[in-house]
Amino acid sequence: MTHAYQYHIGQTVVPYEITWCEGRETVGLRIDESMEMEVRAPMEATVSDVESVLDERKDWILEKLYGLGEQADTPRGKEFLSGEKLRYRGRQYRLRVVETGSQSPELSFDGDTFTLEVHRFDAPDDEVSVRRKREAVVDWYRGRSEEELPERAERFAPKLGAEGVSVGVGEPEGRWGEYKDGGVLLNWRLVLAPVRIQDYVAVHELAHASHDEHSASFWNAVGSLLPDYEDRREWLRINGNSLTV
Template identity: 65%
Template sequence: MSLSIDESLELTVTAPMSATTADVESVLDSRQEWILEKLYGLKDQEGPPYPKEYLTGEKLQYRGRHYPLEVVAADVPQPELSFDDQTFWLRVHRFDADGDKVSVRRKRQAVVDWFVKRAEEELPERASHFEPRLGLEEVDIEVGEVDGRWGEYDNRTVRLNWRLILAPVRIQDYVAAHELAHAVHNDHTDAFWNTVGSLIPNYESRREWLRLNGETLTV
């Protein structure tokens, strides 16, 4: 018996003719974690088809909105990104103004550094709003690279993927609530989802958004 999920989120179960409904239900129960991983995780998502070169006219995504990027030459040893609530400004040395691979890497690193710093400042604060509602204390909230996932919970520590700072705030809240709920329930049981639902009543639509748009959350 095998399971597959296509891009439209349709689950297909292939079973022998001799399989009963109980057999299928048993397999679905045993593969619940895999199914949720496919719906919630990043492993099957691909990057955007057109990687950025960090040139004037491109856009950067922040908290669910896209803002224009302006690249200006300046007396700086390394590229530096700033934001004035309307436009992203990337100050670069004149030798970084062209689109060669080294310059693109240097500019991208400056962009990543800015977003990681902003994520470290904002995401823990959003997650902390849910702790009192779950009766939690002293849960560490860390932000950084989380391989193949948007977040994880382990030993009273929530780790959030820094790229969530690109997503709408409502999506950030969903992931934070999801991971904090694991402090109460280890597995994705009905009780777990009820807990998530008590924090985020419409979590299904947010989970769906993340599944369909997660690949766009990249700099």
Template identity: 60%
Template sequence: MRQFHIGQTMVPYEIDWSADRETINLAIDDTLTVTVTAPMEASYDDIEETLEAKQEWLLEKLYGLSEQSGPPYPKEFLSGEKLTYRGREYPLHVEESDVRQPELFFDGDTFTLSVHSYDAPSDHVSVRRKRQAVVDWYVDRAKADLQQRCNRYQSNVGATKITVDVCELSGRWGEYENGVVRLNWRLILAPVRIQDYVVIHELVHSTHSDHTDGFWNAVGSLLPDYEERREWLRVNGRTLSI
């Protein structure tokens, strides 16, 4: 078993030499071990160069969404269910009201979903309408809360004139591009310490484009336990779903 380092992240890998291959291929199994399938004539330097070129792919596989456990059982948005906000679960109460569209409210202890009488049943149309009301509330909260988290840390990382865009991101929790930090609205379901990790990660990209030692040192200067937070997100990320 050999080791490849991406910043402070140690990636164990093993080599499967194959006479039938002409190119080097990478694969990751459930134990998060990388298997490098390489032609017999490839050198260790060739393999290291391939791993170097695939850093972003490796990090996405190791810490992204694709390797996590499945999402929770789909909700029907009925009284007695629970909704997650900032890492904590709160009870959901559904009440009939004179509203055209379902509306979600939160008083700090309980979520209340107001619905019209025709949205009370659990048919697929009603569930879809109620779910959209819940998503709308989360997106609105995410825009406010995550903007605050970014404002708090911008000066710490030397970032200026940063625009924050909270939106739907496929396959990732955040990204940075040309002064814009984009954050997945589902982060609002995670504990604040996890939100802070993603926020700081993307803000640091304003001064470090790649995941170099300097990048991880900058993240670590603000979050000494960033590896623990990143691991939490890798393991629990798929549960951040509605």
């Protein structure tokens, strides 16, 4: 029997599955090429027993799952002041902050520069002002992601036999995307990534419409559309931490 769980390492959420096996004496961990963790445990082991083993192997999990030694550092928290840069579709663009009569901060983009219109009370870098400005920036990204990500994904659906599969945008916990109940949900933060990475996640999830497991046939389906999918997957593994606001 198999059950799905989540293990937390700081703010990192690691989804995993436990399979209880007859005759097994120890807890074993495995992270396959899809970067998902599988746990095999003795029949008498409890979830608490398994998590104790995960605690002991925390460093190994991070190194295997996210390439901690290679992973790009998480960017320092932004204050959303003029001169900072915002990432969009794999490139970084300068941010310009201007004071207007706007009651709430509002972000716009002209293809070259981001402009954040703020009330004079939101111009400083105090905690409340930073929070309000960040909310405006996140709202803009979410709006763009809802326009762009499904459109990109839907181009691949017919080639994967996934016509009719709905594609939405949200924030699946600990994942860049997921296929569930006949639909694909893509993480809105992908709009910060290069479009080739957006396409990789979309194709990966759409392929699950025909393939439950990360089998050879699954990867053949992904590779038929994206022959360099391993490079794209590696980019995301190393640079995923940088896709944040």
